[in-house]
Amino acid sequence: MRITSSLVTRRTFLNTLFGGWLLAFFSGSLYSLIKFAFPTIDKEPDFVVLFARDFLPIAPNSVKSFAWGGKVGLFLKKTNGAIFALKGVCTHMECNITYKPEEKKFYCACHKGWFDDNGKNIEGPPPKPLEFFDIIISNENLIIVKKGVNIDPAKI
């Protein structure tokens, strides 16, 4: 059967074809470019393994830093000898905090934020307490574990 008339002219057909092709080409290119430019996201570690002998003997009322992924972790020994591990990053704007032994507080120099030695935000702009980790001591290893993550020390 021969079609005598059509809703689509030859020009509209070709314009749609070329336009569609250009759109597909540019959106495909743009997509892969953005995908390339956007980093593959690594996540924070669930746990890190350290040598117990490097950390356990530190003096009371002092801290020692360790790498928690790309951030700083702090190993804290209080005056009474109790040990803790926490993320050494201010909850306000992510600056690295420092421990002030004379006041038994953590201090962030960027916007003058203070935390007590339990990590509670007590002064300045920080909105949340510091993040504490669990500590597992297994043989020679000191394993710092994110709260809520279960690991089997025997397998490490």
Next chain:
Amino acid sequence: MRMKAAWQNWLEERYNIDEFKTFAASKLVPSHRYEIWYFTGGIVLFLFIMQFITGAALALYYIPHTEYAHKSIIEIVTKLHAGWFFRSLHYWGAQLAIAVLFIHVFSALLLKSYRKPRELIWISGCKLLGISIFFGLSGYFLLWDERAFAAVRVATGGAGDLPLIGGFIKTFLRGGIDVTGETLTRFYAFHVSILPLVTIFLIVMHLFLVHYHGMGLPRSEENRKHGETPFFPNIFYKDLMIWLVVLGIVVTMATLLPPEIGKQADPLAPAPENIKPEWYFLFLFQTLKLFPGTMLGFNGETIAIILVSFGVLFFFLIPFFDRKSSRGEKSPLFTGIGLAYMVYFIVMTIIGFFS
């Protein structure tokens, strides 16, 4: 003389030189008591050209890698011929460019040069201001010292507080979840390639539009009689004279006050005591300090960032809010708003500087 005539002939056979001459002669600039503010744009242009030259020179030796970045800058200032001078020029050129850019923007704001039909000049100028600040941030991050590290963490983290898109922007800028070597190469790419290209495009557009519309007249001068000065050579020579003075200032600053290089960044070290951002971030820094951790049950910093974003967005779109000026009427409300922006910026910067 024969050489010159031959050269002129060669050109004239191929191009319509007279057309250029008539064009140059037809470019006039109104003269009135506010004309001094016209020159601030030219100063910024001159400083940008200087930044391109000194920046290109420094890029020959700088190494964008966490191990070598800090060392390579120390090598530039200690071992290369006049290396300290070019780095110092680049630093002071940037400081002055941003300072004059702020003056340029505030003068346009208070003289209401943004009003119809020049809205797009204002928009392209605001984009250039934003880009210049990003130039500054990415530039001092390349030092890879302690202050730069903390500053970029705060700035990118602050962007992360924006609702919905914040996380995306933060990860994109950092090249990951943390500020690392990935961030350094990214900021290097921004600083030496992406931002310069966008800047050239925007400057060309800005200048084209300024030429297209002609210099804006303040409303109060519109009905007054005033003369017009030809751009070539009168204004052009004035521009050159001012540029020479600016060059003198930059060179003097660069020679007498070369910028410091802090301790190499260490992601595990605490932020240094009394850390402060560059002066053009102080008003933001001071604003952030004003907000408590939580406000009415919401995160204080998120509220601060949202408010600041709205302030910036409003500033950007002022030509479209100020309807009275666009109709050619007096607009005291927007004079007040402009003054408020300026006073807030200046006062917060001063408080930030001395606190």
